Amino acid sequence: MTKKVALLGGSFDPVHNGHIAMADAALEKLGVDEVWLIPASQSPLKSRILTQGSKRLAMLRLVCQHHPQFRICDVELKRHGVSYTIDTLKTLHDQYPDYEFYWLLGADQAAQFEQWKDSQTLKTLAHFAVAERGEVLEKIGIPKGFIPLPMEPVDVSSSQIRNGKRLNLMPDYIRQYILDEELYLTWWIKPQMNPARFAHSNSVARVCRELAKAHGYDEHKAYLAGLFHDVAKDMPKAEMEKWIRACFPEAINEHHAIWHGYVGSQVIDRVFGIHDPMIANAIGNHVKGTSYDPYAMMVFIADKVDPLRGYDSSALYHACLHDLYNGFLLVKAENKAFLEKEKQKHGTL
Ligand SMILES: [Fe+2]
Numbered sequence: 001m002t003k004k005v006a007l008l009g010g011s012f013d014p015v016h017n018g019h020i021a022m023a024d025a026a027l028e029k030l031g032v033d034e035v036w037l038i039p040a041s042q043s044p045l046k047s048r049i050l051t052q053g054s055k056r057l058a059m060l061r062l063v064c065q066h067h068p069q070f071r072i073c074d075v076e077l078k079r080h081g082v083s084y085t086i087d088t089l090k091t092l093h094d095q096y097p098d099y100e101f102y103w104l105l106g107a108d109q110a111a112q113f114e115q116w117k118d119s120q121t122l123k124t125l126a127h128f129a130v131a132e133r134g135e136v137l138e139k140i141g142i143p144k145g146f147i148p149l150p151m152e153p154v155d156v157s158s159s160q161i162r163n164g165k166r167l168n169l170m171p172d173y174i175r176q177y178i179l180d181e182e183l184y185l186t187w188w189i190k191p192q193m194n195p196a197r198f199a200h201s202n203s204v205a206r207v208c209r210e211l212a213k214a215h216g217y218d219e220h221k222a223y224l225a226g227l228f229h230d231v232a233k234d235m236p237k238a239e240m241e242k243w244i245r246a247c248f249p250e251a252i253n254e255h256h257a258i259w260h261g262y263v264g265s266q267v268i269d270r271v272f273g274i275h276d277p278m279i280a281n282a283i284g285n286h287v288k289g290t291s292y293d294p295y296a297m298m299v300f301i302a303d304k305v306d307p308l309r310g311y312d313s314s315a316l317y318h319a320c321l322h323d324l325y326n327g328f329l330l331v332k333a334e335n336k337a338f339l340e341k342e343k344q345k346h347g348t349l
């Protein structure tokens, strides 16, 4: 049976709303029957090592569950090595000689098209459709023989998402997958803080995971709470104050050093899509140690016994591995004594 199929190749690391909008535009404006998403094994023009294929495939499978005319085509992943479009199109042409293929590309890719391997032969194997805003297509003038695919592109790239930007421009189920699989998460927090705090956050996350393992709690949940506990600490004070006024007006008179816990508990929910009240509670209480929920105790402990703090906390840590509640009380008492000493030294907190 003859079919019209649009092909969308890419790293999909991760897939986002821009890819989905392009595929939808092909369905709507090119009148194709299906769009096949083709994850690259290794992109020819990028040297970055991609997230493993099985995880990128899993994300695409989720997209296909929500878009019945989308399919996954895994020829490039199966072929391994650098993924050249010419090899892919030849394979598909051999396998489906009656199909009419449309290769989708953005205006920036179209501009580089002559650098693609065997670009002249490529044009005989598929139509090439350039997705862009109508007025941009007119201005840049698309290569001869290419089909214009006017659409409103979604202003997001996979690299922005990997770096924690524009996280609202991907489906919720993809964001949930990223959180569940702990993809990109350290890159998400890195731009939020200074390098020392980034190292501390990773270290706290590790300790939280060990504590959860020792006491039979959810290691992933503990890891997330630890990793994000200081996500708001380097936020400018004026910005933090806005969050406090909006979400925790009763805390406005507390010392601003305490605010970052409260603000962090909201940031993880609203910015990073971590909708877990136990994690929010753990982060919200980590500065003062005011919650006896196990995840809150684990984050408080891990924050204080972090080996990167530069003092020997191993005895305390082992006490906590042995007994979470009593260990927490010990850490809290030590912290109180330390703060008292600091107060005497400096006359303030
Ligand atoms: Fe903190």
Ligand SMILES: [Fe+2]
Pocket: 200, 204, 229, 230, 303
């Ligand atoms: Fe901390």
